[in-house]
Amino acid sequence: MKKNSNSFKLVFSNFETKIISLFVILLLVSVVIFSFKYKKHVDCDTSDFYIVAENFSVGEVIEFHNETPNATNWKWDFGDGSPKETKNHVLHKYTEPGIYTITLVINGFCLKEKKIQIKNHGEILDRTKLPVIIAPKIAAVGQKVNFTYKYYTNETFSWEWSFGETGQIDNTNEFPNYSFRTPGPKTVTLIVNGEYKFKTSKIIYIKPRPAFKKDSEMMLEEGYTYEKPVEAFYKPKGNPKPDVTDKILKTIPTRSRERHISEFAPDISENQFELLLHQVANQTKEKEDFSKYICGNYQIPVIKNGDQVISFEEFCKRIKGKEIKIESFRLTKDNLNCIDGFTISYKVKGLIGWTED
Structure with a gap:
């Protein structure tokens, strides 16, 4: 009788161990599945997509963006019967005016919709044909600045660069360099292949040169040798002759002179x-x-x-x-x-x- 009791306890103990092991395995599998689903979880309430357009016009390249966390697949429907797109950032053109419903399905279940109105504003420039000027935002007077560009077509054969100081074409090389002569904002423009309607521009801010000593200070430090005696520079004694400039200024009406002076900003150090x-x-x-x-x-x-x-x-x-x-x-x-x-x-x-x- 005692032997049977021990056997029963052993069988029960083995059964209990198997139950616990099975429970632990199921718990681990549940944790793995939950973690996998959590990583792919998309909060549909806060997700959204963005539309970037300048005119919402026929023929215009319009950008569509979605940056939803944990999103792994996208399906865009632009409402005009065109093929669906499957990236988070896509471009699209509408060929006819009208009101369109854009639909985005994220991860197969999160649905978002927006309506846009496309109008016919005439010819719209294809922005993908605009060259992009690559140059520093800030440079200094006298500093050599190198210019390059990006262009989204394969063939380029002419370049017209203007650096905003002469009002003319300054360089016709593909990758020029230029030293600015005056400080201030400069508008750099580029025309590729003679297509003036695709002219592009970029503003560069030019800083003044570093402060240097005046020539007079340099001469005093280095020692200046006069070409003739200092006395020769003195004015002769006697009554000075009237300055012709003063005589001319006296003939200008007072109001006119004041108006001319008022065109200038007051000086400030x-x-x-x-x-x-x-x-x-x-x-x-x-x-x-x-x-x-x-x-x-x-x-x-x-x-x-x-x-x-x-x-x-x-x-x-x-x-x-x-x-x-x-x-x-x-x-x-x-x-x-x-x-x-x-x-x-x-x-x-x-x-x-x-x-x-």
Whole structure:
């Protein structure tokens, strides 16, 4: 009787072990399946797709984007009977005006729809035929800048480059280089294969040269040898003859002279301009206080901390309410004495000390 009892216990123990093992295996399989499904899970409530178009016109290349996390397959229907597309980023053209329903199915079950209206605006340029200029955003006066480009057709045989300083074609090489002579924003244009309707452009901001010593200072340091005695440069004694220029200016009506002078912006030094910027930072001045110096153009380019270009209006917003420390500063002006941009290197004070903005 005792032997049978031990056998029963042994069989029951083996059965219990098998049940536990089976349970563990099932649990592991469930975890694997759940993990696999979780990785492929798409939140349909928050997923969306984006349409990028300039005019929504017949013949225009329109872009469709979807960046849904965990999405692995896509099926686009553009509502015009064209073949379906199966990528997350696709391009499409409509050949007829009308209202179309775009449908996107993500991972086979998440359905999204949008309607767009396509109009006939006449001839639309095929943007894939526009060359793309490749060049640095910022350069300096006198620095050699190399230019290249991307073009989406196979054959190119002529190139017309204009670098925004002469108003003419400056170079006809495929990959030219150029040294800018004056600071400020420059519009570089390129026409490939003589197709003027596909002319493309890119704005480059040119910084002034680094500050050098004046010629007079260099001569004093190096020692200047006069070609004749200094006394020979002195004016002879006696009554000076009247200056012809003064005589001409006296004949100009006062109002006319004042109007001519008023065309020029008032002068301001770099130190004075820096002081005004500090006052913007501590909120005692606004961008409007600079209007007469920048001739009312709040979109002049500001090159900050070496490689970032923003508008003056945006720059004022960035420094407002902050404590700033200006390390270097250079102004550029046009022929009417209007400030048309400046280069600045500065830091702002934060919780851990001074850092670049």
